[in-house]
Amino acid sequence: NAGVMQNPRHLVRRRGQEARLRCSPMKGHSHVYWYRQLPEEGLKFMVYLQKENIIDESGMPKERFSAEFPKEGPSILRIQQVVRGDSAAYFCASSPRQDGAGELFFGEGSRLTVL
Amino acid sequence: QKEVEQNSGPLSVPEGAIASLNCTYSDRGSQSFFWYRQYSGKSPELIMSIYSNGDKEDGRFTAQLNKASQYVSLLIRDSQPSDSATYLCALNAGNNRKLIWGLGTSLAVNP
Numbered sequence: 580n581a582g583v584m585q586n587p588r589h590l591v592r593r594r595g596q597e598a599r600l601r602c603s604p605m606k607g608h609s610h611v612y613w614y615r616q617l618p619e620e621g622l623k624f625m626v627y628l629q630k631e632n633i634i635d636e637s638g639m640p641k642e643r644f645s646a647e648f649p650k651e652g653p654s655i656l657r658i659q660q661v662v663r664g665d666s667a668a669y670f671c672a673s674s675p676r677q678d679g680a681g682e683l684f685f686g687e688g689s690r691l692t693v694l
Numbered sequence: 695q696k697e698v699e700q701n702s703g704p705l706s707v708p709e710g711a712i713a714s715l716n717c718t719y720s721d722r723g724s725q726s727f728f729w730y731r732q733y734s735g736k737s738p739e740l741i742m743s744i745y746s747n748g749d750k751e752d753g754r755f756t757a758q759l760n761k762a763s764q765y766v767s768l769l770i771r772d773s774q775p776s777d778s779a780t781y782l783c784a785l786n787a788g789n790n791r792k793l794i795w796g797l798g799t800s801l802a803v804n805p
Contacts, residue, residue, distance in 0.1 A: 611782060612792065613719060620797065621782070621795050621796065621797040621798060622738065622782070622793045622795045624793070626797075627792055628739055633794060635805050638792075670737055670738070681726045681727075681728045681784065681785075681786045682728070682740055682743060683738075683740065683793070684740075685737035685738050685739065687736070687737050689734075
């Protein structure tokens with residue numbers, strides 16, 4: 580039973596390029612959360628999605644960031660026109676049920692470096 | 695006041711000792727509490743959840759919740775060097791669909 584799969588594990592982009600991070604939740608999980616973590620800092624909630632719906636995007640910057648979780652395929656976190664401050668680890672987590680927001684299963688993360 | 699507060703540490707204990715990690719929170723409506731462990735460079739991993747006042751034991755780990763005093767703690771008995779990690783406290787205030795996270799406490803278990 581595969582866990583939460585994220586790719587790429589490492590991504591290097593130059594300023595102004597686009598970064599696209601993918602997350603496949605655990606089998607049977609329809610709730611996906613994206614978090615950002617800077618070195619020596621805590622986890623910052625970004626967005627909570629269910630299939631085809633954004634439920635809570637209160638942690639997403641208003642510009643350049645978007646997320647989707649289509650009916651088929653992985654969840655995508657997209658960062659347009661990246662800047663150096665976007666360099667961070669981006670974690671995806673999934674949960675089997677809506678009220679299971681505390682019992683999250685995390686992927687290994689995607690580490691974005693912006694040059 | 696931060697919603698979830700943890701001492702950043704590092705907390706250093708000798709191998710075999712009890713490590714005590716504490717977490718206080720501000721929202722009295724919080725209902726569910728979680729401890730995650732995160733090794734350096736890795737992703738968080740759920741190790742304990744607790745929902746009612748009192749103690750909950752799982753192997754060498756014991757979570758303690760006191761809602762009146764608004765704190766939750768994690769005890770690790772017979773600490774091992776492999777327990778060296780950052781321990782993240784998180785809580786869910788019921789109607790929220792997302793967790794509120796502390797910044798974590800770094801634990802170092804010395805052989």
